[in-house]
Structures are given as C-alpha cells and as structure tokens.
Amino acid sequence: MSQHDLNWLLTHTQPEAKRMIQYLREQGIHHEDLLVLMEKLPRHQFVEPAFSHLAYSATPLPIGRHQTISQPLTVAKMTQWLLTYARPGRVLEIGTGSGYQTRILAHFFNKVHTIERQQWLYLQAKQRLSAMGINNVEYVFGDGQVGWPQKIEMDAVIITAMASKVPLALTRCLKENGVLIMPIDHPRPQIGCWRKEGDRWKCLQTDVAFFVPLLEGIEYA
Ligand code: SAH
Numbered sequence: 001m002s003q004h005d006l007n008w009l010l011t012h013t014q015p016e017a018k019r020m021i022q023y024l025r026e027q028g029i030h031h032e033d034l035l036v037l038m039e040k041l042p043r044h045q046f047v048e049p050a051f052s053h054l055a056y057s058a059t060p061l062p063i064g065r066h067q068t069i070s071q072p073l074t075v076a077k078m079t080q081w082l083l084t085y086a087r088p089g090r091v092l093e094i095g096t097g098s099g100y101q102t103r104i105l106a107h108f109f110n111k112v113h114t115i116e117r118q119q120w121l122y123l124q125a126k127q128r129l130s131a132m133g134i135n136n137v138e139y140v141f142g143d144g145q146v147g148w149p150q151k152i153e154m155d156a157v158i159i160t161a162m163a164s165k166v167p168l169a170l171t172r173c174l175k176e177n178g179v180l181i182m183p184i185d186h187p188r189p190q191i192g193c194w195r196k197e198g199d200r201w202k203c204l205q206t207d208v209a210f211f212v213p214l215l216e217g218i219e220y221a
Pocket of ligand 1: 063067068069070094095096097098099100101102115116117118121142143144145160161212213214215216217
C-alpha cells in the first residue's frame, strides 16, 4: 500500500465506509457477513482515481474504458440474492470490470469464473485481485455471451451488464436449481433473479436498476 493510499484510508475510509453500511442496512441489506466485508473492502481502489473521493457514495462510478461500477446498493442486493438462493460452489460472472463484484464473490464462493470483453479491464482486475491475495478466481478475456470455454456446470451465473435478450449459453451451463442474476432491458431496465427448475425459470426477485450494455465481441487494450 502506498503512502497516498494509507493517508486516504486514514482520512476517508472509516467514516465513509461506515455511512455506506448504514445506508445499505436502511435499504434492506441484512446479511451480516456481506456488510462486514463491504465495510472492509477498499472500494476506492476499484474506481478511476479521479473519483476515489466518491467511492462510498450511492452512485455508479467510472472504472475506465467508458464502463461503470454499479452503486454499492446494487452490488449488495445482487450478492444478497446469491447468498440467499444459490449454493456457494461455482459462480460464473459476466463483466469482470473493476473486479469489485468478483472480489466479493470470491469471499463467499469456492470458485469464481469471470469473463471480461475489454482486455485492459481484464488485465487490471486480474492484477488487482492477485495483489490482494485472491486465488480462487479464474479469469477469461472474451465475450461472455458464449459462456465459459470449458464445459463446467455452475451453481450460479451473474451478469453485470444489461442484456436485451437472455444469452442461451449462460442458461445452459447452470445446474438444476442454479440461480441466474441478470439485468434485462425488457420491458423496462431491471435486475432479476431466477431459479432454473427443469425447463422453467422461477422468478425470485426483481428490482429497478441501470447497467452498461452487454456487448458482442472483444476489445484489445
Ligand atoms: N462487475 C463489474 C461491473 C462492471 S460494468 C464491477 O464490479 O466493476 C460491466 C462490465 O461488463 C464492463 O466491464 C464491460 O466491459 C463488461 N461486458 C460487457 N459486455 C460483455 C460481454 N459480452 N462479455 C464480457 N464482459 C462484458
């Protein structure tokens, strides 16, 4: 940790992270382990440096390459749904982005598989989480809509970019009773949580939310 980080932490993190946790509680986040983790995590290290003073505010923030990290409440809600409905085995995340959601998943799941289509973000997140000592994550640079390169069954799939249709490869890799969390732009922007029950999908939760779009193909750094 640099001197700058240490100074920043001493002057900002404690009160700002505590306020963020208080806000999350007021908005219905009750999973204590999740709240403890989010209070400890240095969220300011995951956003563009010019915005680090806003890292604990209730707002989405730039993470580079015209992408944004969701506001803390959205991250907390999606994670709380996963912790409520999914087995904590293997999770597939589409849209590694800054690695913040990945870092949280890595705490609760045995194994995290994550895919990012922007090479620069992929490399940065991989390096960032390795430096934090996180070693139960596998990273792929690619288009997440086609799924994980090897045929592996997942307990949960979480998509962190807004789709206009459901990518079939991602539903196929889910185990029976597996959980899918996905923002979808139809009929209005929302985030939903579904459980796979045979060839049916049981809707467990939905909420209003906005995300950057799920795009096709890859972009090199
Ligand atoms: N979970 C991230 C959120 C990042 S925003 C975080 O905590 O920071 C969504 C991310 O999805 C962006 O980084 C974007 O580049 C990525 N993305 C969009 N379409 C994708 C696709 N088809 N495959 C993989 N990643 C995709």
